[in-house]
Amino acid sequence: MVGIKSYGAHIPRFRLDRNIMQMALLFLGFAPLRGEKAVANWDEDSITMAVAAAKDCLRGEDSGKVDGCYFATTSQTYSLRQNAGIIAAALDLNTNCRTADFTDSTKSGTAALLAAADAVSSGSLNNCLISAADCRVSKVGSNGDYTYGDGGAAFLLGKDDVVATIDGSYCTTHDFVDRRRLEGERLEHMWEERFIRDAGYMKFIPEAAAGLVKKYNLTAKDFSKVIYACAFTGAHAALGKTLGLAPEQVQEPMLTTVGDTGVAQTLMMLVAALEDAKPGDKIMVISFGQGCDAMYLTVTDKIAMIKDKKAIKRNLANKVALGSYEKYLAFRKLMPCEIGIRGEETIFTSFSIISRESREIYGMVGTKCKKCGTPSWPVQRICPNPDCGAVDQMEAYKFSDKLGDIFTYTSDFLAPSIDPPASYGFIDFKGGGRAGLDFTDCDPNTIKVGMPVELAFRIKAADEKRAAINYGWKAMPIVA
Amino acid sequence: MAEGIKDKVAIIGMGCTKFGERFDASPQDLMVEAFVECLADSGLEKKDIQAAWWGVHMPDISVGRGATILGTTLKLPFIPITRVENFCATGSEALRGAVYGVASGAYDICLALGMEKLKDTGYGGLPLAGGMGYKMPLNSFNLTAPGGFAMMATKYFSKYNLNPQDGKMMLAKISAKSHRNGALNPKAHLRKEVTVEQVMNAPVIAWPLGLFDCCGVSDGSAAAIVCGADMVKKFRPDPVFVKSIQISVSSGEEMLYTKWDGAHVEPSYRAGIMAYKEAGIKNPREEVSMAEVHDCFSITEAVTMEDLQFSARGKVKDDIDAGRFNYDGAQPIQIDGGLKCFGHPIGASGLRMMYEMYKQLQGKADKRQLKDPKVGLTHNMGGFPSMCVVSVCIVGK
Incomplete structure (x- = not known):
C-alpha cells in the first residue's frame, strides 16, 4: 500500500518576535497575531528550505532509488526554470527522475503529495520525494507580514516499509480569492480578513472534513490527530469545535512559534504529528487554498524504525532571536541596504558552467581516487595525494551528506554580506577530503577550530543582472 | 646540467615612486615616475635597453592587457616587451624575466617595470576584478x-x-x-x-x-635595469x-x-x-x-x-x-x-x-x-x- 516511507522538515533558525514588529509598525496599526515567526536566513529561500527538509527526509534512505521529485511552493524562486530540477540537482538524484513544480495555491503541497501517491500507487513511480516550502513576503505592516513564517517539509513515498499508509482523499475546489499575485509582482494582495476567515476557513475546512469521513465511512472520533490549515488562531480553535474534535485531537498549528508557512503548513504539522505517532494512529490532513485537499493516513508499526527523525522538535528548540525588524526587511530585500561598493562588483553567472558542472556545484559531488582512496572536492582528474598522483582513476563521491570538522576559519568584515561578518573556513571531512566553504547559521563568536559541522544547501549570491540565484553547499555547526 | 644564475647578472639602475593613495596620478604617471628615476640612476639612455618585462596584475582596472602600454607610455622603440602576471609575485616575475633575458645571452641590457593602480575602484581592500574566473563565485567561499x-x-x-x-x-x-x-x-x-x-x-x-x-592599499610603480655581470664595471662602481x-x-x-x-x-x-x-x-x-x-x-x-x-x-x-x-x-x-x-x-x-x-x-x-x-x-x-x-x-x- 502506498504511503510515507520517511519524512523531514526544516524551520529556519531565526525567530522574529511579533512584539518587535509591532513596535516598528505601530504607526500603521496593530499586530493581528502575537508570538514569534520563523524567518529564513538571508541565504534561504523556498528551494533551500525544501532541500533541507528533503535531506533530513532522505537521511538513511537510498537516494539512488528516488525516481520522482515534486516540489510545492507559492514563493518560487524561478518562474521559468524548474525549481524541482534545482532540488533534484542539489540532492544529486538520478537524471531519470520525474520532476514537477506544484504552485499558485497554498494547497499545492497536499496536491503534490496526492499526485505522488497516485504515481506510486499506479506503479509509474517507485520512490517519489515531495517537498514543500514557502518563504513569502508581504507588504510591510500587512497581515501577511505579521502572520507568515518560513519553513518546509518533505516526504518520501513508496510502497514498501511505509511508516504511514495514505488511505484516502477528498478534494474541493472553489475559486475563492483570499490572496492573489499577478505574474511579475513580488508582493501579494489580500482580501478582507473577516471574509477569509468566515467565508473561507470556517466554511471549506468543515466541508472537506465532512466529505472525507462520509466517503470513507469514518467519524471524527476515529482520528488521533486532525491537521487543518488556518492562519487565524481564534478561528483555528473554533474549527476544532466545529469538527467535533477533543483538544488532544487537534494538531497544534505552530502559528505563534513558526507562523503560517503557506504550502508547507499542514505538511509540517503532519511531520510533527508523525514524530509523536503510534502504530495504528489515524491522521487526517486538510490543506486550504482555493478549496481544500483532505486526506487520511494510518500509522504502521514501522514508525518505530525512524524515531530519530525529529526535525520539528529539534528546529523548534534550535532558535535564535533575530531581534530586529529592519534586519528581516534586509534579509528579504524589502529595504535597500548599503553593503559597500565592493558588493556592487557583480559576479558573472555562466549557465554553461552551471549546466556542465552541476553535480559538483549543486550536488557537492567530488571525486574519490580508486587507487589510494583519497576524496577530493572540487572534482579532480589527477589524484592530489602526492604519493599517488593517479590519472583518471576517479569515481564520483558525494560530500553533501558527510560530516566534518572546522580545520580553520575566519569571520570577515571586508567580504560583502548583508549580515556581516561573513564566516567561512576549511572543513576536513570524516572519511577524507578538505573543502573551503562559507559557513551559515552560526554565531561568529562561538566558532572554534575542530567544531563539528554538517552541510546545508544555501544561496551563495544573487546575480540580478542575469536573473540568477546561485546556490551551493555551506558548512553549518551541527545542532544536537 | 643547469648551473643557475648566480653572479651572472647585475642590477645597475632602479627607480621607485612614492607609494600611496595616488589620486593625483594616472597609471601612466606612475610608470613614467619609476622609469625616469631608474634610467637616471643607471646612467644609460633609453636606446640602450634591448628588451623589457612589464608586470601588472589587474590591468583590467587600469591600463588594459598586453605589452603595448609599456611601449607606448615610455616610447620604447619597437623592442621586445613581454607582459607578465603571477599574482603578488608579478613584480618579481618581471625582474626574473629581465634577469633571465640577460643570463641567457639573448640581451645585454633589459628593463623590468611593475605598476599597479588599485585606488580607482572606490573601495578598500584588493579589487575583485574578476581575477579568479567565472567559476570561483559558484563553488568557492x-x-x-x-x-x-x-x-x-x-x-x-x-x-x-x-x-x-x-x-x-x-x-x-x-x-x-x-x-x-x-x-x-x-x-x-x-x-x-x-x-x-x-x-x-x-x-x-x-x-x-x-x-x-593588514597592509595598506596603494598605487605605485618600481623599475630595474639589469645587465650582464661581465660588462657591469662600464656602468657603475656599486652594482x-x-x-x-x-x-x-x-x-x-x-x-x-x-x-x-x-x-x-x-x-x-x-x-x-x-x-x-x-x-x-x-x-x-x-x-x-x-x-x-x-x-x-x-x-x-x-x-x-x-x-x-x-x-x-x-x-x-x-x-x-x-x-x-x-x-x-x-x-x-x-x-x-x-x-x-x-x-x-x-x-x-x-x-x-x-x-x-x-x-x-x-x-x-x-x-x-x-x-x-x-x-x-x-x-x-x-x-x-x-x-x-x-x-x-x-x-x-
Missing part, C-alpha cells in the same frame, strides 16, 4: 585577502596553543616594528608609528586580524649582483589533501630551499643580512620567518619578542616599512622590495641605512596560503 590569511592566523594560534590575546600580541609587534621603519621612509604610504596596543585594539577586519594587521631568483607554486595538495597544517606556506619553504641552493647559502638565519618579505598581513610575515628558516618552526614568537627582526636586531626585516607601510600595488611590490635591498647594499638608504649588509632577500607570496605562488630573490655585493 566569499573569500577576501584578509580572510584568506586570517584563516592561517587562526590555525597558527590553534596549532601552537596561543590564546587569541597572545597570538594577536605577537602579530601586533610585527606591525608596530614595520610602522617604525616606514615612518623613516619618504616613499612609504603610511608614515606614522603605532603602538602594540593600538594594533591590538584596532577594529577587526577578518578575525583574528585587525586593521593594523648589486643577483645571486638567485626562484619561484615555487602550489601543487594542490595543501588545499585538496589533508596533510597541510594550515600554519605555514609550503611554497615559501620550497622557494627558500631552491634559492639558498642557487645562491650557495647554507645557513639562512646567519647569512641573510636583511629581507623584505611579503607582509601583506602580519601573520604572513610571522610564518615566512619560519618558512625561510630564519626562525625555527613554531618559534617565531621568541625571535619577535627578542627584537631579532627590528632595525637594530640581528636580522632586520622590512627595513623600508614593508607592504605594511608601502601598501601593495601588486605589480610593483617585488621591485619595490628590491629597490630597498639595492639601496641598502649601496649604502644609500638614508636614515634607514643598516651597517654593512652583505646579502639581501626579497620574498613575494601571491594567492592564498592554501594555493599560492612564491618568489624568493637573493642579491649581494
Whole structure:
C-alpha cells in the first residue's frame, strides 16, 4: 500500500518576535497575531528550505532509488526554470527522475503529495520525494507580514516499509480569492480578513472534513490527530469545535512559534504529528487554498524504525532571536541596504558552467581516487595525494551528506554580506577530503577550530543582472 | 646540467615612486615616475635597453592587457616587451624575466617595470576584478585577502596553543616594528608609528586580524635595469649582483589533501630551499643580512620567518619578542616599512622590495641605512596560503 516511507522538515533558525514588529509598525496599526515567526536566513529561500527538509527526509534512505521529485511552493524562486530540477540537482538524484513544480495555491503541497501517491500507487513511480516550502513576503505592516513564517517539509513515498499508509482523499475546489499575485509582482494582495476567515476557513475546512469521513465511512472520533490549515488562531480553535474534535485531537498549528508557512503548513504539522505517532494512529490532513485537499493516513508499526527523525522538535528548540525588524526587511530585500561598493562588483553567472558542472556545484559531488582512496572536492582528474598522483582513476563521491570538522576559519568584515561578518573556513571531512566553504547559521563568536559541522544547501549570491540565484553547499555547526 | 644564475647578472639602475593613495596620478604617471628615476640612476639612455618585462596584475582596472602600454607610455622603440602576471609575485616575475633575458645571452641590457593602480575602484581592500574566473563565485567561499590569511592566523594560534590575546600580541609587534621603519621612509604610504596596543585594539577586519594587521592599499610603480655581470664595471662602481631568483607554486595538495597544517606556506619553504641552493647559502638565519618579505598581513610575515628558516618552526614568537627582526636586531626585516607601510600595488611590490635591498647594499638608504649588509632577500607570496605562488630573490655585493 502506498504511503510515507520517511519524512523531514526544516524551520529556519531565526525567530522574529511579533512584539518587535509591532513596535516598528505601530504607526500603521496593530499586530493581528502575537508570538514569534520563523524567518529564513538571508541565504534561504523556498528551494533551500525544501532541500533541507528533503535531506533530513532522505537521511538513511537510498537516494539512488528516488525516481520522482515534486516540489510545492507559492514563493518560487524561478518562474521559468524548474525549481524541482534545482532540488533534484542539489540532492544529486538520478537524471531519470520525474520532476514537477506544484504552485499558485497554498494547497499545492497536499496536491503534490496526492499526485505522488497516485504515481506510486499506479506503479509509474517507485520512490517519489515531495517537498514543500514557502518563504513569502508581504507588504510591510500587512497581515501577511505579521502572520507568515518560513519553513518546509518533505516526504518520501513508496510502497514498501511505509511508516504511514495514505488511505484516502477528498478534494474541493472553489475559486475563492483570499490572496492573489499577478505574474511579475513580488508582493501579494489580500482580501478582507473577516471574509477569509468566515467565508473561507470556517466554511471549506468543515466541508472537506465532512466529505472525507462520509466517503470513507469514518467519524471524527476515529482520528488521533486532525491537521487543518488556518492562519487565524481564534478561528483555528473554533474549527476544532466545529469538527467535533477533543483538544488532544487537534494538531497544534505552530502559528505563534513558526507562523503560517503557506504550502508547507499542514505538511509540517503532519511531520510533527508523525514524530509523536503510534502504530495504528489515524491522521487526517486538510490543506486550504482555493478549496481544500483532505486526506487520511494510518500509522504502521514501522514508525518505530525512524524515531530519530525529529526535525520539528529539534528546529523548534534550535532558535535564535533575530531581534530586529529592519534586519528581516534586509534579509528579504524589502529595504535597500548599503553593503559597500565592493558588493556592487557583480559576479558573472555562466549557465554553461552551471549546466556542465552541476553535480559538483549543486550536488557537492567530488571525486574519490580508486587507487589510494583519497576524496577530493572540487572534482579532480589527477589524484592530489602526492604519493599517488593517479590519472583518471576517479569515481564520483558525494560530500553533501558527510560530516566534518572546522580545520580553520575566519569571520570577515571586508567580504560583502548583508549580515556581516561573513564566516567561512576549511572543513576536513570524516572519511577524507578538505573543502573551503562559507559557513551559515552560526554565531561568529562561538566558532572554534575542530567544531563539528554538517552541510546545508544555501544561496551563495544573487546575480540580478542575469536573473540568477546561485546556490551551493555551506558548512553549518551541527545542532544536537 | 643547469648551473643557475648566480653572479651572472647585475642590477645597475632602479627607480621607485612614492607609494600611496595616488589620486593625483594616472597609471601612466606612475610608470613614467619609476622609469625616469631608474634610467637616471643607471646612467644609460633609453636606446640602450634591448628588451623589457612589464608586470601588472589587474590591468583590467587600469591600463588594459598586453605589452603595448609599456611601449607606448615610455616610447620604447619597437623592442621586445613581454607582459607578465603571477599574482603578488608579478613584480618579481618581471625582474626574473629581465634577469633571465640577460643570463641567457639573448640581451645585454633589459628593463623590468611593475605598476599597479588599485585606488580607482572606490573601495578598500584588493579589487575583485574578476581575477579568479567565472567559476570561483559558484563553488568557492566569499573569500577576501584578509580572510584568506586570517584563516592561517587562526590555525597558527590553534596549532601552537596561543590564546587569541597572545597570538594577536605577537602579530601586533610585527606591525608596530614595520610602522617604525616606514615612518623613516619618504616613499612609504603610511608614515606614522603605532603602538602594540593600538594594533591590538584596532577594529577587526577578518578575525583574528585587525586593521593594523593588514597592509595598506596603494598605487605605485618600481623599475630595474639589469645587465650582464661581465660588462657591469662600464656602468657603475656599486652594482648589486643577483645571486638567485626562484619561484615555487602550489601543487594542490595543501588545499585538496589533508596533510597541510594550515600554519605555514609550503611554497615559501620550497622557494627558500631552491634559492639558498642557487645562491650557495647554507645557513639562512646567519647569512641573510636583511629581507623584505611579503607582509601583506602580519601573520604572513610571522610564518615566512619560519618558512625561510630564519626562525625555527613554531618559534617565531621568541625571535619577535627578542627584537631579532627590528632595525637594530640581528636580522632586520622590512627595513623600508614593508607592504605594511608601502601598501601593495601588486605589480610593483617585488621591485619595490628590491629597490630597498639595492639601496641598502649601496649604502644609500638614508636614515634607514643598516651597517654593512652583505646579502639581501626579497620574498613575494601571491594567492592564498592554501594555493599560492612564491618568489624568493637573493642579491649581494
